[in-house]
Amino acid sequence: MSSTLIINILRFVLLVITQVLIFNNLNFLGFINPFVYVIFFYWYPIKTNRAIFMLSAFLLGLAIDIFSDTLALNALASVTIAYARPSIMRFCFGVNYDFQSFSFKNTTKVQRVTFLTLLVILHHLIFFSFEILSIAHILLILKKVLATGMVTLILCVLFSSLFSPKSE
Amino acid sequence: MQRIINFVLRYRNTFLYVFFAFIALVMTIRSHSYHQSKFFNSSRWVSGSIYGAGADVSSYFNLTKENKRLVEENQRLRKMLFNAQFDSIQPLDSTLAVYQVLDAKLIKNSFTSPRNYVTIDKGESDGVHQDMGVITTDGILGIVENVSNNFATVQSVLNTKSNINAKIKGTEYFGSLIWDAKNYRVVQLIDIPRLVPVVVGDTIVTGGMSSIFPENVPIGTIKKYDLNASQSFYNIDVELFSDMANIKNVYLIENRDKEEIEELESRTIE
Numbered sequence: 521m522s523s524t525l526i527i528n529i530l531r532f533v534l535l536v537i538t539q540v541l542i543f544n545n546l547n548f549l550g551f552i553n554p555f556v557y558v559i560f561f562y563w564y565p566i567k568t569n570r571a572i573f574m575l576s577a578f579l580l581g582l583a584i585d586i587f588s589d590t591l592a593l594n595a596l597a598s599v600t601i602a603y604a605r606p607s608i609m610r611f612c613f614g615v616n617y618d619f620q621s622f623s624f625k626n627t628t629k630v631q632r633v634t635f636l637t638l639l640v641i642l643h644h645l646i647f648f649s650f651e652i653l654s655i656a657h658i659l660l661i662l663k664k665v666l667a668t669g670m671v672t673l674i675l676c677v678l679f680s681s682l683f684s685p686k687s688e
Numbered sequence: 689m690q691r692i693i694n695f696v697l698r699y700r701n702t703f704l705y706v707f708f709a710f711i712a713l714v715m716t717i718r719s720h721s722y723h724q725s726k727f728f729n730s731s732r733w734v735s736g737s738i739y740g741a742g743a744d745v746s747s748y749f750n751l752t753k754e755n756k757r758l759v760e761e762n763q764r765l766r767k768m769l770f771n772a773q774f775d776s777i778q779p780l781d782s783t784l785a786v787y788q789v790l791d792a793k794l795i796k797n798s799f800t801s802p803r804n805y806v807t808i809d810k811g812e813s814d815g816v817h818q819d820m821g822v823i824t825t826d827g828i829l830g831i832v833e834n835v836s837n838n839f840a841t842v843q844s845v846l847n848t849k850s851n852i853n854a855k856i857k858g859t860e861y862f863g864s865l866i867w868d869a870k871n872y873r874v875v876q877l878i879d880i881p882r883l884v885p886v887v888v889g890d891t892i893v894t895g896g897m898s899s900i901f902p903e904n905v906p907i908g909t910i911k912k913y914d915l916n917a918s919q920s921f922y923n924i925d926v927e928l929f930s931d932m933a934n935i936k937n938v939y940l941i942e943n944r945d946k947e948e949i950e951e952l953e954s955r956t957i958e
Contacts, residue, residue: 540735541742544798547933550872551800570701578708587735588798589805589841596712603705650716652802652869660870 524565532580535560540587543675551664554672555594557584558643559679561601562636566609566623570602577602590651597646601639608638636676644669736795736839739807743795747936754936761825787902790815790940792822795839799932802869804844806830808938811838821901821941827929828852828907829938831900845907846872846932854907854926855895859884862895865907865926872932874911877924884922886913892926899946 535557543556560580564573581595588594601608612635613627624632644665652661696703747754792814796807810816812835820832822842830844831852843850846867854877855862863879877892890910896903908928916923943949 537738540738547800550933553800571704574701574704574708578712581712587739587796588801589803589807590801592712592715596709596716599705599708599712603701657869 528564528576531560531563532576532583536580536583536587539584544588548671549667552668552671554668554675555640555643555647556672556675556679558601558640558672559636559676561598561605561639562676562680564605570606573605574599574602593647593651596650597643600646601643604642605639608635608642612638632680633673633677636680637673640669640672640676641665644672733836733838736807736809736811736836739795740809740839743793743809747793750934750936753934757825758937786944788942788944790820790942792816792840792938792940794935794938797933797935799844799846799872802848804846805833805841806844806935807839807841808940809839810940811836811840813837815942816840816940817942819900819946821905821943823901823905823939823941824930824935825937826906826931828894828901828905829930829932829935832940842938844932845875845928852901853895853898854892856880856884856886856910857891857893857904862897863921863924865892873928875908875926875928877926878916878921880922880924882915882920882922886910886922886924888912892924899943899949900941902941902943 539555539557544553546553548554557580561577564576577598578595581598582592584590584594585592612631648661648664648668790810792808792810794806795809798804798806806829808816808822816832816835818832818835822829822832828845830842830847830850832840833843834841845852845865846869848867848869850865850867852865853862854865861880861884863877865875865877867875880886888910892907892910894901894903894905894907906929908926911925911927913922913924915921
């Protein structure tokens with residue numbers, strides 16, 4: 521139990537550092553800075569206390585906000601996907617995902633990628649809408665969500681197959 | 689009562705979510721209309737130090753390019769110096785100079801979001817304070833917003849909240865420099881009256897109406913222009929001289945008369 525805790529704290533710190541030092545400076549094509557830290561919500565244990573999950577989501581988002589001077593936008597987006605994660609999982613893995621026997625090993629690749637895609641899209645939609653906060657820029661928002669979301673998704677899929685957690 | 693408690697317990701996660709989202713929204717929206725978040729910004733000690741360590745490593749990668757740029761700037765300034773008509777009675781005493789210049793290094797750059805802030809490695813202990821102007825070797829960068837002991841954050845011109853007084857070089861027609869968040873190479877100059885002759889390629893410089901920047905600091909060139917909705921003012925697209933994606937060394941400008949000017953202005957308004 522405590523090893524899961526240590527792994528998650530390590531993950532938290534490493535994700536914040538890689539996000540702010542590497543991925544926030546990527547500026548691919550001039551505007552794409554993928555939010556790779558979204559993978560935290562994919563890796564986080566499934567059977568968990570939701571309150572602690574949301575608290576860690578808020579802290580993770582806020583830590584990244586402090587570094588990138590984005591007010592509390594990352595915190596807002598992270599808390600939202602943390603709150604929505606059970607519903608998204610139910611949608612992707614079917615109703616019985618919270619049974620004891622469930623683990624990522626029993627799911628298909630398509631299911632996992634769908635799960636990740638939904639997390640990324642929800643996060644990016646909230647982040648970019650509140651970042652610009654103007655209906656007049658709706659095309660800019662959609663462009664950013666699609667382009668950044670695509671890159672984030674590709675990187676997250678790569679990350680998830682590179683460092684697949686052994687415990688699950 | 690029992691039912692209310694049961695209701696709260698059943699939806700406790702939703703309540704918790706609403707609570708967190710509310711905090712985040714308050715922090716976001718309040719700063720939208722006012723300033724950058726006072727407490728949660730990258731001039732703080734922890735984030736500043738980590739960015740400083742990151743910049744220490746990454747600054748080696750483009751030392752050659754950066755040196756070349758500084759030499760080019762020196763060359764330009766030397767040329768100006770040799771060709772300047774110096775008045776023999778002009779005082780060279782630096783304590784009498786109105787504008788004071790400090791140097792700093794960028795440790796965090798940002799140009800992709802609608803509200804960009806960059807972080808520099810000089811803070812209060814080096815004499816940096818709020819509302820100092822920041823320029824690069826080629827043009828302007830922004831205005832100092834938050835200062836900690838050893839670091840400061842700068843509100844870039846690439847910020848939808850930025851509003852800088854600017855004019856067309858050689859004339860006295862001034863307007864406001866804003867940014868529409870679309871392209872990090874192009875900012876907008878608004879409120880230039882229709883009767884002004886505007887030509888594509890003209891240089892835009894800072895105006896003398898603000899006490900932050902000295903007059904005639906280069907900003908960029910006119911890329912294209914059209915009239916605004918009321919047909920009486922121009923909206924001008926200005927292509928920036930500074931390459932905002934690649935900045936390392938910057939200069940901070942302090943106007944020593946600023947306090948006096950501001951005090952006088954506030955007294956006049958009252």
